[in-house]
Amino acid sequence: MIDTLESGPWPSFVTGLKRLAMAETHGNMMVDLLGQLEHSYNTRLGYWKGGTVSVLGYGGGIIPRFTELMGENGKPMFPESKEFHTVRVQPPAGNHYSTTMLRQLSNSWNKYGSGLIAFHGQTGNIMFIGTTSDNVQPFFDEINDYGWDLGGAGPCVRTGMSCVGAARCEQSCANEQKIHRMLVNNFLDDMHRPALPYKFKFKVSGCPNDCMNSIQRSDFAVIGTWRDDMKVDQDEVKKFVAAKGRKYVIDSVVNMCPTSALSLNDDDTLAVDNRNCVRCMHCINVMTRALSPGDDHGVTILLGGKRTLKIGDTMGTVLIPFKKLETEEDYESLVELTEEIIDFWAENALEHERVGETIDRIGLVNFLEGINVDVDPNMISEARQSSYVRMDTWDEEAEKWKERQAG
Amino acid sequence: MSAKPRFPIESGVPDPFQYMHPAYIKNYGNWAYHDRPRPGVLHHVSKTGDEVWTVRVGTQRQLGPYEINLLCDIIDRLADGYVRFTIRSNMEVTVTDEAKVQPLIDAFEDAGYPVGGTGPSVTMISHTQGWLHCDIPGTDASGVVKALMDELYEEFKTESMPNRVHMTTSCCQINCGGQGDIAINVQHTKPPKINHDLVANVCERPTVVARCPVAAIRPAMVNGKPSLEVDEKKCICCGACFPPCPPMQINDPEHSKLAIWVGGKHSNARSKPMFHKLVAAGIPNNAPRWPEVTAVVKNILHTYKNDAKDWERIGDWIERIGWPRFFELTQLPFTKFHIDNWTGARKTLNASTHIRF
Numbered sequence A: 001m002i003d004t005l006e007s008g009p010w011p012s013f014v015t016g017l018k019r020l021a022m023a024e025t026h027g028n029m030m031v032d033l034l035g036q037l038e039h040s041y042n043t044r045l046g047y048w049k050g051g052t053v054s055v056l057g058y059g060g061g062i063i064p065r066f067t068e069l070m071g072e073n074g075k076p077m078f079p080e081s082k083e084f085h086t087v088r089v090q091p092p093a094g095n096h097y098s099t100t101m102l103r104q105l106s107n108s109w110n111k112y113g114s115g116l117i118a119f120h121g122q123t124g125n126i127m128f129i130g131t132t133s134d135n136v137q138p139f140f141d142e143i144n145d146y147g148w149d150l151g152g153a154g155p156c157v158r159t160g161m162s163c164v165g166a167a168r169c170e171q172s173c174a175n176e177q178k179i180h181r182m183l184v185n186n187f188l189d190d191m192h193r194p195a196l197p198y199k200f201k202f203k204v205s206g207c208p209n210d211c212m213n214s215i216q217r218s219d220f221a222v223i224g225t226w227r228d229d230m231k232v233d234q235d236e237v238k239k240f241v242a243a244k245g246r247k248y249v250i251d252s253v254v255n256m257c258p259t260s261a262l263s264l265n266d267d268d269t270l271a272v273d274n275r276n277c278v279r280c281m282h283c284i285n286v287m288t289r290a291l292s293p294g295d296d297h298g299v300t301i302l303l304g305g306k307r308t309l310k311i312g313d314t315m316g317t318v319l320i321p322f323k324k325l326e327t328e329e330d331y332e333s334l335v336e337l338t339e340e341i342i343d344f345w346a347e348n349a350l351e352h353e354r355v356g357e358t359i360d361r362i363g364l365v366n367f368l369e370g371i372n373v374d375v376d377p378n379m380i381s382e383a384r385q386s387s388y389v390r391m392d393t394w395d396e397e398a399e400k401w402k403e404r405q406a407g
Numbered sequence B: 001m002s003a004k005p006r007f008p009i010e011s012g013v014p015d016p017f018q019y020m021h022p023a024y025i026k027n028y029g030n031w032a033y034h035d036r037p038r039p040g041v042l043h044h045v046s047k048t049g050d051e052v053w054t055v056r057v058g059t060q061r062q063l064g065p066y067e068i069n070l071l072c073d074i075i076d077r078l079a080d081g082y083v084r085f086t087i088r089s090n091m092e093v094t095v096t097d098e099a100k101v102q103p104l105i106d107a108f109e110d111a112g113y114p115v116g117g118t119g120p121s122v123t124m125i126s127h128t129q130g131w132l133h134c135d136i137p138g139t140d141a142s143g144v145v146k147a148l149m150d151e152l153y154e155e156f157k158t159e160s161m162p163n164r165v166h167m168t169t170s171c172c173q174i175n176c177g178g179q180g181d182i183a184i185n186v187q188h189t190k191p192p193k194i195n196h197d198l199v200a201n202v203c204e205r206p207t208v209v210a211r212c213p214v215a216a217i218r219p220a221m222v223n224g225k226p227s228l229e230v231d232e233k234k235c236i237c238c239g240a241c242f243p244p245c246p247p248m249q250i251n252d253p254e255h256s257k258l259a260i261w262v263g264g265k266h267s268n269a270r271s272k273p274m275f276h277k278l279v280a281a282g283i284p285n286n287a288p289r290w291p292e293v294t295a296v297v298k299n300i301l302h303t304y305k306n307d308a309k310d311w312e313r314i315g316d317w318i319e320r321i322g323w324p325r326f327f328e329l330t331q332l333p334f335t336k337f338h339i340d341n342w343t344g345a346r347k348t349l350n351a352s353t354h355i356r357f
Helices: A002-006 A013-022 A027-043 A099-112 A133-145 A176-186 A188-192 A234-244 A246-254 A282-286 A328-348 A355-362 A364-371 A394-406 B022-026 B065-078 B098-110 B141-151 B153-157 B196-202 B205-211 B291-307 B314-321 B323-330
Strands: A086-089 A096-098 A116-119 A126-129 A202-205 A220-226 A262-264 A270-272 A297-303 A317-323 B031-038 B041-046 B051-057 B082-085 B091-095 B167-170 B182-188 B217-222 B225-230 B256-262 B277-283
Touching: A002 A013, A002 A027, A002 B141, A013 A027, A013 A116, A013 B065, A013 B141, A086 A133, A096 A099, A099 A116, A099 A133, A099 B065, A099 B082, A176 A188, A176 A202, A176 A220, A176 A328, A220 A328, A234 A246, A246 A262, A246 A282, A297 A328, A297 A355, A317 A328, A328 A355, A328 A364, A355 A364, B051 B098, B065 B082, B065 B091, B065 B098, B091 B098, B141 B153, B141 B167, B141 B291, B182 B291, B196 B225, B205 B217, B205 B225, B256 B291, B256 B314, B277 B291, B277 B323, B291 B314, B291 B323, B314 B323
Parallel strands: A202 A220, B167 B182
Antiparallel strands: A086 A126, A096 B082, A116 A126, A220 A297, A262 A270, A297 A317, B031 B041, B041 B051, B051 B091, B082 B091, B182 B256, B217 B225, B256 B277
16 A cells, blocks of 8 residues: 555655665565554554663663554564664754765664664654664664764653754854754753653744744744844845835835834835834845844743643743843853753643643743743733732832833 | 673764854855745855855655665765755755756756755645654654645745745644644544553553543543543543553544644744644545545645735735635635634634624
8 A cells, every 4th residue: 555655756755665675684674664554554553652762871862662563373463673663863953964974874773773764853853763672772872972862752851953043044143053052962961861840842043934943842942033223235125126116015025014114215215113123034034135134133032832732732932032142151141041940840840741831830920930030021912901810019019120120 | 791881972962063064164154145046946145255055855754775875975976065954854955156056956856856845835744753653643644745745746846835835744633743834633533442451551540640631531440440431521532641541542543534724834924923723624544645635735725825915824814814715715614613612712713893794
């Protein structure tokens, strides 16, 4: 049945699996793997179960898979692939590779595993798919020696992701690879020895286009932004208007500004109300030559994004509207903030509770008090509607606000 | 005793500079602008005047040694030996000489790897492991993706959509594939079938009870053995009880269906980020080609292409025209299941006279 997935123009993973099944190195394991996959296609059911496999010194990072497909004699129907574990390995920040390194990783996996590698899993790991329990340790030892480390699996800090960023994008407002490496590498103990309430993911995008999907898919999202005026090259604006026409510019740029912060002047230059610009990136995306982010770069930090289990979807909530990342002290204070958050969450969360769910359960204000972050109107899209609230410390709270404004 | 145990080197995230294209290192943080000379090719210009061209190539995500060597041979022969992967498993190969672009494209396409996925195209579908490796898959994500990308091949290679279309597939409702302009997810439709003989041995019962989002699971004695029971009226068939308790089988060859959700986007551009919303369900899990899924997806894409304005994502377009018009234009049935009933659902209801007649 899976043969039919070899036809059609898109590259076929089934052809790749068959090629491995014909190779001397992996033949039997991949023949049996194809057998189980074909059986899944015929019966429309999956047949893997988890277990416990790890490498010496670590508790996580391997996704163990044992077949559940047993014949009438109680033995596996496809014995050569009865163990088919995945090894999760952290990619370089920004997913940059040299062909030399790709070949070296591929050769190591060819030696110890099925040969099959997924670039990348949804959490960002390089997924080395399919090996036996015995081969996990020697494979890891080999690639660990030349610079690769396991990612996270289970209740732990997970592998991070960052966009191409400053390496090849003019919209980058941050040093994505530095932030990514600093945050994740500070928590390697929490990654390799899973002991947190549940998973915790860092993702870093260099601008609000958020190519890493960090608001929806990470517990701690770091997004590059700026706070001075965006830059406008009026000569390039005029050229763009001349090329595309006034109607296109008005329809596709001016009218699509979410805060009506743009208008096209009579002389075909662009007027920008920077005070009302929310830096959504739309106009910059359309007019890449004429418009660009400002110079006063920093990051916005959002906390608590996650997918469905268990309370439903939550997006990250703004925690720090703007944080300058310039000096080493700035970067250190970012790391300290994440330590506060993970400590507070680890102490207060229920089992299997993501940080967004903790915020949902105890309320953002309690959470902020727990991690010593002051309230900020940028944390909300609207103020409280419900009048059922006890406010007998109002005067104190108002005083705090005044002090912060004065300070 | 054999040799001394080897302890891991906890090196963490590898430094990308050791694998980065030299032009990226030289111009790090110093790019001026970019454009797209043709679909599948990005052209970035640095403030120093340096230029790079990047060819984006679709892959099948799972690569073997044959595919890795084939692709690396092309990159070594016709480019500079560097490659990066996008979040959607496309490869990006950069060159500093425009003359190298076309030979590179030709070589990838001759080898069966399409060039595209940039700008307003349907780019590669991000997906989960499915029957190949997941322990709770309702379908095979890789197969659904292959079947769909065959059908959407031209949409990958051209830039003819109003804006970019990001698709995702997930093989269960936990939705590891994430948000998409179009998301294709398995929806279980029946409560788990419990093998009571195994529960006591395999499952930590309090953990399973705690995992249920609607408190439908409670401890029970069945045939004199400790087990669990499910209040089937409350059960939302999410499958969250299955990972901690495999004897609560949620997958079903007939009743695990596919559902389609639209309008998710992660960018902050124009509107704030949005989650995808349900538009179609009850679609049969018809391996190996899932033709019914393809039909619904193509219908939505076709309608979006005809009706949306330039730069509108699917979610932006529906916000502008309204959901009634979306169902009218796509002729998809609107059912009681489209009305949310989870916590906070009332904010999704229309509390206004804003109605289009």
